[in-house]
Amino acid sequence: MSNQRFNLARWGIEHSQILIYFMIVILITGTVAFFQLGQRDLPQFAIKTMVVSVQWPGASAEEVSQFVADPIETKLLEVPWLKDVVSFSKPGEAWLIVNTEGFMPDASSRMKDRFYDVRKKIADIAHRLPANIQGPFFNDEFGDIFAMVYSFNSEDYSFAQIKNYAEKARNAVVRIASVEKAILYGVQNxxxxxxxxxxxxxxxxxxxxxxxxxxxxxxxxxSSGRVDGQQNHYRLRLNxxxxxxxxxxxxxxxxxxxxxxxxxxxxxxxxxxxxxPSFRMRVNGEASIGLGITMREGSQLLSMSDQVKAVMAEFKQQLPVGMKIALVADQPKSVAAQINRFLNKLTLAILIVLIVCYFSLGLRTGIVVALAIPIVLGVVFVLMYVWGIGLNRVSLGALVISLGLLVDDAMIVVELVHVKLEQGWDRLKAATFTYTATSKPMLSGTLIAAVGFLPVFLVNASPQEILGELFVVISAALVTSWVVAVLLTPYLSFKLLKVNPSDHTLKQQDGTVVVDMYQTPFYKKFRQLIAWSMEHEKSVIGVTVFLFALTIAGVQHVKMEFFPGNDRPEALVDVWFPEGTSYQQMERQIAEIEQKLSEQQHIENIIAYIGGDSLRVQNDMYIEQPNANYSKIVVIADTLQARENIKSMLRDYFSTHHANLRTRVYSLTYGLPFNYPLQYLITGDDPEVLVTISDQLQQILQNDTSTRDVHDNRREKRLVVDIxxxxxxxxxxxxxxxxxxxxxxxxxxxxxxxxxxxxxxxxxxxxxxxxxxxxxxxxxxxxx
Structure with missing residues (x-):
């Protein structure tokens, strides 16, 4: 007995009390951990961008570029981790977008040090900048995600009164522990x-x-001084x-x-x-004030949402008649839908396992395999909680992928036990044999499947911050499924499976009774197919090569996208007006677009931002810099099909209306924030040559039927009156x-x-x- 090799399945059966104890603990702690996991739309990743703005009233665009933007750009080149600096110079103002290198571990905490380095470098050359500039101003919270945005508007109250109520709501919301910041947006000063x-x-x-x-x-x-008396002193104040x-x-x-x-x-x-006005927010055609809310790191999004909604519901009861509040951006709603979809798929997976096993091997076998799913997921949820991985699209996607893999090992073990019991083996021998026969091959297969996702984790680029959790969660699920399959599944099979030896497969050989499971009609046909394949090896190889070539040819017709399209209901419209367009003209044309949209069905809200961009409501949302001739319209549809219909309608509408506008109709895509999927950079010293090259390149791209919205970022020259x-x-x-x-x-x-x-x-x-x-x-x- 002492010479027997260690058998994990046998150990589990012999120490069943310990096994049952840990199984119960895992189910309880896993359930608790699941409800404690943070929730987000996407994994938290740092927007490695800082915006520096400078104002120089009265200066031309050339002067701003030469005396403000260029010296700052040159100085920032000394920063070792700098990726690039993109500057935009306009009459009287300049913006510099400072981008850091793509990937770095623990980016969120280290970005503060990098942004501080930018401030120091620019402070070093402050004395060399023009004396009457305003700034530089630094926005190092450019990547804040506003999970919830409320709007306040009223036809019966002034902006000052609306702002007063919005401030009271902000003060109430910011007291919630899970709320990091609440800001007002679109305030009319x-x-x-x-x-x-x-x-x-x-x-x-x-x-x-x-x-x-x-x-x-x-x-x-x-101060107006004070008078010191014998006993008291008196401060003087001029009225x-x-x-x-x-x-x-x-x-x-x-x-x-x-x-x-x-x-x-x-x-x-x-x-x-x-x-x-320099900027205004409109909701369904009414001027509004927005309240943007960000979540504190480590908090639960759905819990924060419930608390915020409770506070806002109580606050609404204090509002006078005519004051309207609407929730116009609700990331928790999208996250809750993701979690519900995962739970539905989990339930469906367990039912499928039970049904398939019931019809193939029996109900008891299905129960043994189905029990492996909650045990594995319980361990994974605990590990996710310990590692700080929350519930988001990537981790939930990894769990969905895992659902199709984590029952494989358990299925192999329980089927082998079932077969051995049909062959007449006793339950202990059949259960312990699974570890000897399958543990190493299953472990090899499990590790190979996990390693398939390793490149995503090892890539030294920003996508690793988003997709790195895919490898971690799948690997944790697969390795845990192997442990459960070789430790718990044999015990459950030993306890629950009751299979009688198969009578129809018994036969005599030299006086010995042998159970042969492979003399059924199915296996006979399968044996004949294998024998034919071995005899016609050239034909088999030829068919294999043909199918492989067919696969290579067919993959060319499969849509390629590294990040999938977004299933949020928003359709977005970027609207660029000619340089120098007055605010009144912008508002009139935006109102015409709003009117067209209001005539459509299946639209919940129309939010317009005149003179600037919206708040960032999702990690991968690209935000334009404040610009007097830019506006954005966000149309929230009630279904994804309605969103696509609205986008198609708007493209047709803009092709025949508002010829003076440059528009772009699109929806969000998951991944890193960018404004256009394909961009070319043209550099040189002669602006006129650059313009010529740009026009030629645009013509080439516009002739390609697979492109749209082709343009460069060169803006029109503004009229200037020389005195x-x-x-x-x-x-x-x-x-x-x-x-x-x-x-x-x-x-x-x-x-x-x-x-x-x-x-x-x-x-x-x-x-x-x-x-x-x-x-x-x-x-x-x-x-x-």
């Missing part, structure tokens, strides 16, 4: 406008900039700050002749909103060109001169001219 009557100002001999200086001086917050709009209107202005007038005698002072100064007369008047430029900006664009403080809000007080002088080009020469 309030302003106090001081619109000067330029003729009256000139008649009184006033300087508009001097009026702005007076507004600032009347509203400064500064000169603006405490109401009326205070601003009644600000005194001293004239050169000694008279004192009030500001409202030369200006219209009123409270309003940014005009024109030639009579410098001797300017000098004689005692005015500097810089002062004239600032005055024009104040009169036309508006010049912030101070801030009106109300509650927790700081509201800019902006000096500008009357509307009739701001909106007509020919009135500039009449400004005084």
């Amino acid at each position: 309030e302003k106090v406008f001081v619109e000067l009557d330029d003729k009256r100002v000139a008649a009184l001999g006033l300087d508009p900039l001097q009026i702005g200086l007076l507004l600032n001086q009347h509203n400064q917050v500064q 000169d700050r603006f405490r109401s709009i009326e205070d601003i209107q009644k600000m005194p202005i001293s004239l050169s002749d000694g008279r004192v007038i009030y500001l409202d005698s030369v200006a219209h002072v009123y409270r309003g909103y940014e005009d024109p 030639t100064l009579d410098l001797p007369r300017v000098a004689a008047s005692g005015t500097a060109p810089a002062q004239l430029s600032k005055t024009l900006r104040a009169m036309l664009d508006g010049l912030p001169v101070t801030q009106y403080r109300e509650g927790n809000d700081l509201i800019n007080v902006e000096l500008r001219n009357k509307p009739e002088n701001r909106h007509q080009l020919d009135r500039i020469r009449l400004l005084q």
Whole structure:
């Protein structure tokens, strides 16, 4: 007995109490671990991108590129892990998109150090940048995922009132432990406008900039000293700050002749909103404010969703009539659907195993095989919890793949036990024989199947962060299924299988009774097929080669995609307006598109973002930089077929309408964020040559029937009005060109001169001219 080799199946049968104990523990802990696993749409991966923005009012695009973007790009080349820097220069502003190298372990935590390096490098050259630039500003939270987005709108309340309620909702939501951040999006900033009557100002001999200086001086917050008494000291405070709009209107202005007038005698002072708006969010045609919510790392998405919805439901009860709240982006809904699909497939897999085994080997055999599934999954769920792998499309996909593989080993073992029992073996011998006969071949097959997914895990590129879990989960499931097959399945077979020896296969050979299982009609036909194949080996090899060649030819017609299409219901529309298009014109054309969409069926929500992009609601969503001539429309359909119908309708619509727009209709795809699947980079020193090459390349691509939306990122030239100064007369008047430029900006664009403080809000007080002088080009020469 001592010379017997160790047999894991025998050990399990002999120590059945321990085996049963661990089986119960695994079922319980696996169930608990499953409900504790984090949930996401995709595995968490770092968006290795940082956005640097700089403003230089008054500079041309060439000046911004030469004196701002180029020095920063050159300095950032010193960063060793830099992948590339993409800069966009426009009149008065520049954006630099800093991309780091593709793959690195533990990217999320290490990105903070890399982004800090970018800040330090740019700080080193800050003294070399133009003196009057604004910034640089850094956005190192560019990759935040807003799992839930609510919209607030009302026809009966002002933007300020809507914002007030949205802020209260944000304050309530951000207290939830699983919520990391809640931000308001599309807020229309309030302003106090001081619109000067330029003729009256000139008649009184006033300087508009001097009026702005007076507004600032009347509203400064500064110490006025204190008086130290014998027992107490007293702080002094001048009561000169603006405490109401009326205070601003009644600000005194001293004239050169000694008279004192009030500001409202030369200006219209009123409270309003940014005009024109720089960005606006619209939901179903109504201007709205968005509330974006991100999840804290390590939290459960569905649990956070339930808590947020409970808080918002309670908050809705406090809202006045006419205030509307809608959930316009709901990632938890998509994740819940994925988990439900997996549970349905798990249930279906167990039923299929039971049914197949029942008709082939009997119900007891099916139960033995089916029990292996929850045991294996219980172990896998515990390992996923320990390794920090949550439930997402990749891990759930790996589990679905595993469902088709993890019963193979158990099926081999239970079928072998069944056969040996039919041959007359006792149950202990039959159960323990499975380990001797099958453990090593099954282990080899299991490891080979797992290694098939190893390249995805070993690839030194960003896709590893997304697909690496595929290898980990499948390997864990397959190796666990082998352990269960050689340890637990023999025990369950020993206890549950009751098979009588097959009478029809008994025969006598030299007086010995031998059970032969392979004399049935099926096996006789199968034996004949094998014998024929051995005798006609050339024919068999020829058929094999032909089928292989047919496979190679057929694979050319299979659609190739590394990442599959997205099954989210959104159809997205990028809309690029010609450079210099006014906000009012953009809003009118977006409203026409919204009207067309509202006529369609099977649409739940239409969300438009005018002057910028939406919040990132999914890891692989590409976000455009803020741009005054860009808008995005997100159409949420109620089914995937409806989404495709809407995309087709929009493409047909844009082919005959809005010829001045550049549009792109698409839906999201899983994987890394990118805006176009195929992009060419054309580099060189001569812009005119680059334009020529680009036009030629676009023509080639447009002639290809498999392409659409072909264009480059070159934008139209904007109209500029050059003003030639009579410098001797300017000098004689005692005015500097810089002062004239600032005055024009104040009169036309508006010049912030101070801030009106109300509650927790700081509201800019902006000096500008009357509307009739701001909106007509020919009135500039009449400004005084």
